[in-house]
Amino acid sequence: MRERTLYLLGVIAAILLARNIYVMLVGLPDEAFQGAIFRIIFFHVPAAFTCFLAFFTALIASISYLKTGRMQWDALAVSTTEVGLAFGAANLVSGMIWARIIWGIWWTWDWRLTSMLVCWLLYAGYLVLRRAVEEPAQRARLSAVLSILSFSVVPFVFFSIKWFRTQHPQPVLYGEGKMDSAYRAMLYGNWVPLLLLAVILVAVRMKQENRRLELDALRREAHTI
């Protein structure tokens, strides 16, 4: 993506975010039971959405890399995984702050918290693996396989931990729970700037990865000379 497009997207994201924060703080009333802290949901939930979308993109990129062998796909896979991890961390930390205020504890071994943590650790392993492989093609190949395996274990993690224990509030976006339409609109509305931010970060990170590949190639060329 061209640099100017990225800046433009960044400005749009910042404006949207500022507008959303204003509406959140001034326009929307406190939630009936939880009060002001409830607003953290507008970051907590979209961060989780973004995280899983990023991991899913990483899966597609990894499969595409194995099919085509083009380093572009590997760059996309590593960029989306890193950005996904950042949003995953945002989700975990905002959740912990929320839990401290509403449940009185920082952490509980409820299924969603535990599953999110396990997924986060799985993908953190992906980054550690990448650091241990020197050769770019081998690194791309091995990490693509790891990404596929990690994504396949995610549903197992979610189901098994769900059977194991539950304390988290039941889903409010679908199923039995009800959420006021203004809240719901803000929840999805705030996803837009966060998603834009994720796209910008991925684009920047991909650029970086491509330059690194170029550098590697140049260095090897210099060696042969």
Next chain:
Amino acid sequence: MHYMRQVWTVAAKDLRSELRTKEALNASLSFALVILLLFSFAFDPTAELTREISGGLLWLVFAFAGALLLNRSFARELENDCLDVLVTSPVPASALFLGKALANWLLLLGIELVCLPVFGVFYNADWARQPAWLALVLLLATWGITVIGTMFSALTVNLRLRELMLPMLVYPMLIPCLMAAMQLTTALVAGQTPSGDQLAWLRMLVGFDIIFTALSVALVETVLIG
């Protein structure tokens, strides 16, 4: 048929070399016994408490011992460039993988069979009240551990810090499998016949085994050959 023979040839080779040198087996078994001992300091091993956490205790021991065993599975072939020879041999990569997984599975089951009576003696637990069900859980969950472990053994074989990398990558992947095994084993050691929830865990264990065996068989060629 031919394929199965290739798998068995690789498994027999691995078993033979392991049983002759016993390098990974000895380390893994003594490590398992040390952990069994260490757990007795982590909590007061009364009959009550042991019954509640027996599954967790046993499967942590098996998973730790398994990591030591699995670390060696492909690393053993690095000496004298054996891995290159194996990869260039007419045996397909998936048969090589399945053979190694089979050998690891049998070895880890052997370690488990030694650990169980030791556990029974140290923790004063009557663990064999549901022998058939317990055997089934051991077979299924150990296959889950070995199939993932062998895959990661192949994945990390050429890396720096191989010994550190394997457990770090394997344990988060194994959480569903270990959790099912722990739930089931705790119930079985307490003498219950599996019902309702436990049968669901058993189904999940079977699903886990099938999916990851299929994925590993499909992907191992990419890992070993590229």
